[in-house]
Amino acid sequence: MIPREQYMQRIRPFIGNELIKILTGMRRSGKSVMLDLIKDELRGQGISDDNFISFNFESLANTKFCNARALYGELSRRIASISGKSYLFFDEIQEVTDWERCINSARVDFNCDIYITGSNAHLLSTELATYLGGRYTEFVIYPFSFQEYLIGRKQTATRIDPAKEFHSYLELGGMPFLINLHEEREASLQYLRDVYSSVILKDIIKRNKIRDVDLLERIITYVMANIGHTFSARSISNYFKSENRRVAPETVLNYIRACCDAFLFCKLRREDLVGKRILSVNEKYYLVDHGIRQAVYGGNNRDIDQLLENIVCIELIRRGYNVTIGKAGEQEIDFVAERADKKLYVQVCYLLSSPETIAREFGAYKPIRDHFPKYVISMDEFDMSRDGIKHQNIRDFLLAKAWD
Template sequence: MIKREMYMKRIRPFIGNDLIKVMTGIRRAGKSVMLELIQEELIASGIDADNFICINFEDLRNVHLLNAMALHEEILKRAEQLKGKVYLFFDEIQEVEDWEKCINSFRVSLDCDIYITGSNAKLLSGELATYLGGRYVEFVIYPFSFLEFLELYHTVNPTASVQECFQKYLLVGGMPYLSNIRYEEEPSKQYLSDLFNSVQLKDIVKRNKVRDVDLLERIIAYVMANVGTTFSASSLVKFLKNEHRTTSTDTVLNYIKYCCDSYLFYQVKREDLQGKQILTTNEKYYIADHGIREAVFGGNMRDINLVLENIVYMELVRRGYKVTVGKTGTKEIDFVCEQRGEKLYVQVAYLLADESTVNREFGVYDTIRDNFPKYVVTMDEIDMSRNGIKHRNIRDFLTADEWN
């Protein structure tokens, strides 16, 4: 089991205090493992594991606990038999009806430390915030980074070079379970397809009561095909019209929001760097795991420039950056990243094949006059850094401890 220290470092300061720890992210990204890692940490600090109450609400054995009152009674009954602080671990809490009232009640009535996971952003934007405003802290858990993938893939294939590992990562992505099937091509594809179907059915269709599943599938396919490409809801409506499907921009936007709420897609807004304002049209979208794209849609190697961009975006948010797409005049910088007042600029391309490509990729920084780090990230093996702009091979970029 990979220790996922990147997340533990963020969670550790909150262990043992009265804030509710909430772990969200796409289904099967490793949220349950994070609960196990936290339990290990608590045991190592001297906490008795008998004081843990752990419930996974997708386990049919817990089906009788899927409403707030039943869960409330069960936990109070178990807690009465324990001495000292109780540690509550609830996996996929959104399956419980009115769960947020229940969690709030535990916080008030029990001496407890609460950890919950869920696969829907509405956990925080709506239900949780209403009852627990200011009393929780959120951690988004993402699929494996390339560095984590590298560590695990080497347990399956110890002799693989970093280049070979990256080629594999390009196709299968970073969903943790794949190591159990040794990253074999067909089983991996089958697993990722089934995972996608589960996200679509349970976290999008069922949760949002989507009636027109065919329309949803077409919209998802369009967004997958166009990861990293700016488009508007109206352009998608026109595309669907050509497919003989009439719909409204509101419906398109709602369906895409459902996908973002389930952590399948991430929306990235555009920012005018000269006017210093967020633009309200033509956002970009990235998929949580590019391996899902390959399994469901295909073409990761054909669309490698888009997939590389997707991989870099996910690494940036994984490391805690707030990311926008930068517009400067007629040019566009792939990623403008901000963290604790510090900025980072990243431009992603497949290969710097000729001088015109070099001029285009480095030239996007011509009007940026600040001294924050600026990168061009590609698959090239030769360093072409110039004019203070750093050129990095994508493998080196993804495995670097920090960017400065």
């Protein structure tokens, strides 16, 4: 297993206490492995495997426990034979009917520490707010960062070139299983298409009872083509109208929201940096794993500027920052990232290849008068920092332990 210490640092303080630990994220992003890493952590604290009770609800072996009463009955039976605290692990809990009632009862009735995973944000957040309000903490698990990707590659290769590996990461993304298929590009793309199909079928179509699958796929393709670009549900509706297909903006919005709930996309709002308010129009959308775009839509190497922006966006979110798009007058800042008392601004481009590009990227910060760190990130190998604004190669930015 590849250690994912970034997540363990956040989870560790909650191990052993009464709060239910919720691990959410896209299918195949590594949630099940995180449960195994948590078990290793517990073993290191002297907890015996005899105190672990685990269910993976994607397995047919657990189909008979996919309703709250049956699962509670099985828990009661197993916990009765355990001495001391029980550690309960439920993988893909959303497959269990009325699961939230069972989990809440287990929390109340048993001496236990509970960990669950799920692949649908709306389902989890809605039910947890209703039945477990204030008694849980949630961690979103994303596909591998570039740093985690390199750690995985070092386990399978005797020698690696980070620059070359980044080009592979840029095209195929960071879904953990791809480490096993690194030398097989076509197999990697097939795997990503299968993951996409699973997300579409199980977490979007099935859970939202979507009937017009063709429309859903067309909307997804539109968003994939326009990652990092501002657009509205109405603009998509107008696009379909130009193709002689009438689609209400509300339908478009509902379909995109379902994709966000399934962790296919994440939405960033725009923030007026002068007026200190969130703007309600023209959000931007990014893919949680950019490799799926290559498998389904293609063009990652062609649209490299969009992909670099996507990678930086997800890295900021992965590290726990609240990220918005900054607007200061006529200028726009790609990302404004805040976490606790930390804040930074990030501009992303492909290459600083001309005086005009340099002026545009660095000049975007002119209206910003505070002293928080300001970055320009690109593929350039030479440091072009100036006027207190830091320039970094994207690999160095992604591999940095902290930004200041």
